[in-house]
Amino acid sequence: MQNGDISDCCQRRREILKTGCSIVGSGIVAGCLGTTDGSSSGDTAPTSPPDKQSMTEDEDPTPYEVTVKPAGTHTFDSVPETYASFPGAWMDIAMALGIKPSAMMSLEEERLKYYRALPGVAVDLDSVETLLDSNDSEFDKEVFYEVDADVHLMDPRILKRYSGWNDDDLEEIEHNVGPILGSMIRFPYERDPYYTLYEAAEKAAEIFQRQERYDAWVDLKDEVFAEIQSRLPDDKPTVGAFIIDFDIEGKSLRAAEIDAFRNDTRTFRKLGVNSAFKGDTYVRYKEIGYEKLLDVDPEYIALIDNLTTENNESFQQTLQAAKNHETLSELTAVQNENFVRSAGTNMGPIIDLFSAEAVAMQLYPDEFGEWPGSVGDVPTEQQLFDRQRVADIINGRV
Incomplete structure (x- = not known):
């Protein structure tokens, strides 16, 4: 035709x-x-x-x-x-x-x-x-x-x-x-x-x-985030966020400014963490070398979009590779296995809630429970939002 x-x-x-x-x-x-x-x-x-x-x-x-x-x-x-x-x-x-x-x-x-x-x-x-x-x-x-x-x-x-x-x-x-x-x-x-x-x-x-x-959706997200934020400690960790891949083999990593005008770091802003890489709010990402990363030495390393694009097995492989790396193994976050997965690129209202729940559990397991590694495996009693209510909104039962 x-x-x-x-x-x-x-x-x-x-x-x-x-x-x-x-x-x-x-x-x-x-x-x-x-x-x-x-x-x-x-x-x-x-x-x-x-x-x-x-x-x-x-x-x-x-x-x-x-x-x-x-x-x-x-x-x-x-x-x-x-x-x-x-x-x-x-x-x-x-x-x-x-x-x-x-x-x-x-x-x-x-x-x-x-x-x-x-x-x-x-x-x-x-x-x-x-x-x-x-x-x-x-x-x-x-x-x-x-x-x-x-x-x-x-x-x-x-x-x-x-x-x-x-x-x-x-x-x-x-x-x-x-x-x-x-x-x-x-x-x-x-x-x-x-x-x-x-x-x-x-x-x-x-x-x-x-x-x-x-x-x-506005009503639901306001309620969910109000509840999560009410349970956060006053002392928030410093997080170094990286776009999608944490390039173990490369000499340069793509870092994101959490507080910038961007949707893919929204989860960490809502949870009030401190950004390890302060700078221009309009920069898409910064090329960070190993020396700079070691100098900053954030408490946590966040892999933006990893929750969406990878499964827990591949994420664990990334963490293990960092632990075995001659230079990256010196990082506090690597030694303490403080790697955090979040959603990012695909994050609309639905994924926003899953990402907030996942990151809250990874950063604060004593308060929110241990993160099981998959969005589908969170026990009902530890879920931070009502799945059925989300489904009802999607299906027009509002």
């Missing part, structure tokens, strides 16, 4: 959506190149009825505008039901609102552990299309046409950077497929603009017209 044919087909579908005749079933709307029978497997997230303001049964729905910087403003004639995204916070934000992805740039099984730890909430990888075959693949606009997502939860600057597309390419996708509305929140990209986690979540709630679920 040529791009022109795909474009015409997708345009006809969008005319159908405007009349309110969309197909709602498993949460994936039938597109131009295929259909869905509305069935779902036991492993897929149950699709609950949309909030009242997001119903599409009205013959003449009221258009509404949503502005997401830097992407701009888009007017929706009907509530989007499908989305495509990068692996990251926007997927977890949408999942928190009860909407699983139609397509992702890539998606790995290990990253889905948080949803599998919730009752009745999961993502079936078989139902999620991929926009790239691999990290080495080129971006193909035809794949975007075939996926035919109602909205793309992506920062257009990031999409341009990794795809090599220009503004005309982005405008083509927006005009023929769906708007590109997203913003980089891992850390400020090109310094401006930047949304906090819940500012971005509020934007997604506007896009999908699910403000009731957003409000429920």
